[in-house]
Amino acid sequence: MSGNAEILAEEYQVLESIFPEEVERLSEDVLRIRVEPEDSFSAAKLVVSLQVHYTPEYPDELPNLQLEALEGEITDEEQESLIEGMKTAGTESLGMAMVFTLTSWLSQALVGVLDDRARKLKEAEDKKFAEYEEAEAAKKRGTPVTPETFMALQKRLAEQARNRRNKAEDERIRALTGKEREEYKKVLVRPTGRQLFETGKTSAQADLEYEDDDAGGEFSYDRYSREERDKVRLEREKEQESGGAPAVIYDSD
Template sequence: MTDYCEEQRNELEALESIYPDSFTVVSENPASFTIRVTSETGENEEIEATLQFTYVEKYPDDPPKFEIATHENLQNSDTADIMSLLTEQAQENIGMVMIFTLVTAVQEKLNEIVDQIKSRKEMEKLLKEKEAEEIEKAIFHGTPVTIENFLSWKARFDAELTEMKKKQKEDEQGGKVKLTGKQQFETDHNLDTSDIQFLEEGNNVEVDESLFQDMDDLELDDDDDPDYNPDLESDND
């Protein structure tokens, strides 16, 4: 006859030795305890689940009761998968002490979830990088010309050109047109010869010679000559 109490007591001692930092007794009758399980491959965030087990009278011939007491960074779908895994493993190990086997299965499941999270983050990173590259290509190459966007641009261009011509005509009618030097030169061909005519007219200055006729009759003393030097004259003598 199986001594269920003895088997349960021996397993509790073994579990407390295996998980000294994560094993906690909740009650002694019935025997209930928790084991905290943490992922081994977590990087920036840790995945954790605290499993609570309770022995039934005929354990291990009957499976123990179990639940997820607390957890961190697990989705609802993850906790559902863990509970399904525990149920499956418990049925496969009927007749043998199984808590270590159940905890090990959950440990592997948490590591698998961490790997999935890492893969998902890497995929999201790649998608963002690819999206950034596509945006950069679109900016660099510009928008491809199609019939639709060309006709739209042509319509806007024609409308702007018509508006400019209309405004120019209104300014001309109102006498507000301001021509540039080049435009004045092109429209008034008299400007071509204006500078030449001015120079020719400047050379035809009329001089009244009578103003200088009496200059020879004037007697100027040497003293009145500002350039007169008597010393030079004595040297000549």
Template sequence: MTDYIEEQRNELEAIESIYPDSFTVLSEEPTSFTITVTSDAGENGETVEATLKFTYVAKYPDEPPMWEIYSQENLEEGDMEEILTLLKQQAEENLGMVMIFTLVTAVQEKLNEIVDAMKNRQEEEKLRKEKEAEEAEKVAFQGTVVTIENFLAWKAKFDLEMAEFRRKKQKEEEQAGKLKLTGKQLFETDHNLDTSDIQFLEDGGNNVEVDESLFQDIEDLDLDEDDPDFDHLETDSDED
């Protein structure tokens, strides 16, 4: 007759020695405990983790234990479903033998596969983005193919922009007074221009004022008698 209690006790001691840092007893009646399983680190240090809860039934190991995912990190819903399916499969294959170590090992391998799949998805995403960037660069380099339709659309838009540009420029020139006037237009706008020169001629230019202080009597000047021009200056003075 199988001593289920003894087999369960012996396995529990072995499990505790194998997983000293991740094994935790939750209760003794019924015997319930958790084991935390962590994947190996991926290329960028990413990991996934699952804490499995096992509970012995009275006739374990002839009947499978109960299990559940007690907690997890970085696992998706689909990943957890696959882990539960894996536990059921392994339990059915190992009925009649203590199986906790086998179940935990299978989950460990599964977590490593999940990390590898994450790595592959990341690489695929990287390649996809690189391909999209290359395609975008090709399109930018080749430019847009000119058709009659898009040329006519561009031409209509260009004509509107140029008309608006000319209108604004003309308005700015008018406001700034930059439009040039002809000589006739200047006289028409300022009638003083046609009388100022005539008035000057009628006055005979006699209205020009002279500052007589700028000139001195020739006799007051200190001249050098040895200067060859002295006689000339003296003669001029005598004639006056």
């Protein structure tokens, strides 16, 4: 037997009386004790096995300690922290039997482990919930309007409207006969009164040419929308008001 065998035997008897179902002597120099958190209100389960390896110089030096999870899980970081804590507690008891002190400290420390886990879990849930609320609030706020974003929006809406008009125009043209499409193209390219005046033609000549074009074909404004006819009328009225050459305005209405 080792030189401190008597001390170890006495300590084992004391531990066995306190922890009759938890302590187990694996050898003359090794004890194993089942340790649970002391008065924990946590729903999580955590039970560990503490192995105490006595040294020849015990109790004048600390025993070697090992931890193993029996129920639940324990991380390497938690194990390291718990063992360092027991060593600190044992340093204050050097020269005396200290396993009961180490076991009591560990039981209380396991409560702290569970509490710390619960705190971290709540913080993670709170953070996740705060991020969710912020995302929902951002959806309601929308994108802040600045001069740049407003101009970009206007440009995008104008582009969408232009595309819709072009698509509708293409559909109307495809519905026309070949001759009607040719007549419609003439309307699109025929110069305005101002353009004729600026090129040296009189308004009267322009009107006659315009009338001749209409009289010579079967083209009818009825094929086109009121919006298109109003657009031509408004353009020519503006020309007259600004001093341009007068023009004859045709309307089937």
